[in-house]
Amino acid sequence: MSEPIVHVSCVRHTYPDRTSVHLCGLDFVVEKGQRVVILGPNGCGKSTLLYHILGLLAPQEGDVQVFGVDPAKHFSKIRERVGVLLQNADEQIIAPTVYDDVSFSPRNYGYTDAEVGEKVSVALRKVGIEHLAHKVCHYLSGGEKRKVALAGALVLEPELLVLDEPFEGLDPSSRNDIVDLLNRLNREHGVSLVVATHDVQLVQPLADKVYVLKRGGEILAQGPPAEIFRDVELLKRTNIEAPVLAELFQCSSRAA
């Protein structure tokens, strides 16, 4: 846990309507095997940050390094090592049936049919949607689609998983399943995680390190979850609420 695999420093992106996101303040660093969560209010630039890591946006200013290369220029070199789940899972589903979609990446990378079948069934089992394998994707419910997209991201056993609000629209038990799954991947396969989310309840079980952004993109703070949630002033400024247990913890520590 020391080699940085993602390094973003002072990146600026200006959208066509001149909304500017300036991801500055602290550097955003992910080390090998680390689980990183990004918190921040709506529209602060979490997705923008992830898009830079994935090479979908090229930095207009500043610098981005992933696995030692600039993703905006050489993403194809690192593509197999990165699994992705974007905010709108629906847009990530390309093929007609669940099986076809999850097998999209391995087929593109030229695995044999046997390998593809094996990989897909492992991925489906991991996410717990074997029963959907032959359903047509456009008829699934929102939550089901997200799980399909997640299976598609996991299928090649990537070293880095980038997830933009992976829990949105899932029921609590599916959320916990996914948290457990991510933690297992991290523990057993050393997968590094970068997760943007609004669900503060899941931060403590999921994160080694939390980054907090404020509106406009400034990276205000970083640290282990417990530390971040203790900083009441910070949370207020960034529309984040401490998870319920943390609050209790604060009360008791204050009372003591």
Next chain:
Amino acid sequence: MSEPIVHVSCVRHTYPDRTSVHLCGLDFVVEKGQRVVILGPNGCGKSTLLYHILGLLAPQEGDVQVFGVDPAKHFSKIRERVGVLLQNADEQIIAPTVYDDVSFSPRNYGYTDAEVGEKVSVALRKVGIEHLAHKVCHYLSGGEKRKVALAGALVLEPELLVLDEPFEGLDPSSRNDIVDLLNRLNREHGVSLVVATHDVQLVQPLADKVYVLKRGGEILAQGPPAEIFRDVELLKRTNIEAPVLAELFQCSSRAA
């Protein structure tokens, strides 16, 4: 709090791909002025239930009554009394600017310009987005769009608000804003609420009554939140997790 304004009993809907949702077990009843939350795992049929209440799906079996009429046949009679926020709020926004959009329904129902202006400004004030009135909807952030859609749902001062996952994608502080707003509407104007959500943390502050669905659509239980969250067996079967405080409460009550 006694006159039932929504009554759904044993409705079945079979989608074209032969997925069948059978909303049976208990009747789904909303009384005047009640705040009802629907919980259940992904794909259990929450949205399907709401679509029946809104007359978007006609029951193939069973019976639906809203304000005493069958919404699938006579929704236009009760349309003005029902406000709606669907799962994808931004798709509900039709007109180019916030003002145009919020005034969409009253204009359609033939109110005069003065009345429309009055209604719109009241609705915008309720939701707290007067400052956005002349912005182009398209450039708003996710949370702001949701508030615009909510204002559009409120503008005719409906007696019943139907909300499908209104908190999805919002940061915690915006979620609380909306909960407060809904509770205020309920308290001050007697608006009845039907809300489908996965966010169990918000159930206690928001609900008078909770319905729990399981996969396939069966309505397993109903009751006040505290009661529902005490039924560990039920929650397990339906992929719901008790909110953190309730869990603590259980521990302490068990310990006692």
Next chain:
Amino acid sequence: MINTFAQIDQYASAGHTAWHRASALSKLLFTLVTIGVAVFTPTWGPLVVFLAVAVLLALTARLPFKLVLLAATTPLFFAALWLVSRWNGRLDEIAVTALRPVVASVVALWLVGTTPYPDLFAPISRVLPRVVGDSLFLTYRAVFVLLQRLERLWRALFLRGALGGSLRRRGERMGEAVGTVVLHGFERSQRLYQVMHLRGHSGRICGCRHWRDLRAEDVWVVVAFAAVLASRILLREVGRP
């Protein structure tokens, strides 16, 4: 048609009959040849047999009868127009003019109702320029997302009381509504290619599936093929004036 489109797609992807297992290549060849033969058949005798074969194919593929009927009647309107402009009182000519497009339409239904679209597009996109070939896949996928979007839009219009008023008002509202969908399509398209890129698509979309692999079930396609050719030869004089 809104349902037809989705329905056919659904049957193609979820069906389990022998026809679904047969290779896309043999089905595509069979379809093209049968349509080609039908179009050049001047007598109604063989065409009746073709139609029987086509309907049998469609029904044994478990496609609902309603869908087959729809496919059979869709081209009739145009055929009727044609007959109006060329009416000469000959019943055998009318029969031929009506039968040919119906045969073609039902055979095409069987093809698309048993073959998922990647298998179907893979050979077609190979003979087209890259831009066009890629568009074929992406357009098809986009249809479903946009159809869903239009469905939700229709819901919103319904719930917000928009389905009334003067024709002009309705036209304007429709335009605005379609405008939101155009914008959505635009934004979605920007992310779509990014996603394909992220998921390993490089340069050209391949329908990397088994469209060429011959299967045991292809025997049945050959049987159907034999039936078509045999009737064309044996019945060629039936219906000749």
Next chain:
Amino acid sequence: MSHLHIPDGVLPPLVWIAGLLLALIGVLVSAAFTRGVGPQRIAFQSALGGLMLAVMAIPVPITAFDYCMTLAGPVGILLGPASAFQVSFVVTVILALMGQGGFTVIGLNALVLGIGSMTAAPVYRLLASRMKRPQAVALATAFSQLLSSVLWIAVLALSVKLSPTTAADEEVHHTLRWLQGGALVALLAPLLLVAVAVESLLALGLATFLDRVRPDLLPGGASGAAVPPDESPESRP
């Protein structure tokens, strides 16, 4: 009337074979024009193709049979001629695969739809300097729809002319032929005009919306670019 797709086996082979050849040439030429376009551009034109198909799937009951809108005009304006033709071709292929319009007449159907769509952009460009942009879009759409309809009728007329006459035909009197032609036009003309009107009205609403919300998407707009950032130079003066 470009929405009324021609089925297989009705028109004489000479006509549809010529149509196929012409359409293939059209595809190749347009591909040459769009060589090296960025991936975003392909995704954009696919999205609009998908939109055409999705819109065609909505039946508008204005006559005995359901008229389907095509959006060919606005799509042509947003994309420019070369891409517009490709989109029309792809849409026609998919429709043929869905049993709407035949395989052998893919060429003709693509030409009828595509030529209408291709002309929308230049006509719009001519008009845009003289009036408000939404109105220019509506008028250009009306023009492209009319052109498609005329082409469609021309294909029909040419086919009637080229069909081999049988012995029975000889007996039919010449004036009867004219009457038949007249009946056909009388039957189709009102449908055509309603179709043109509906399509233009829709285009007007659509353009008004885009003009307000994303003026940059309409050519000649604020930023002048009709397409995503990595846009090609294609077909735009």
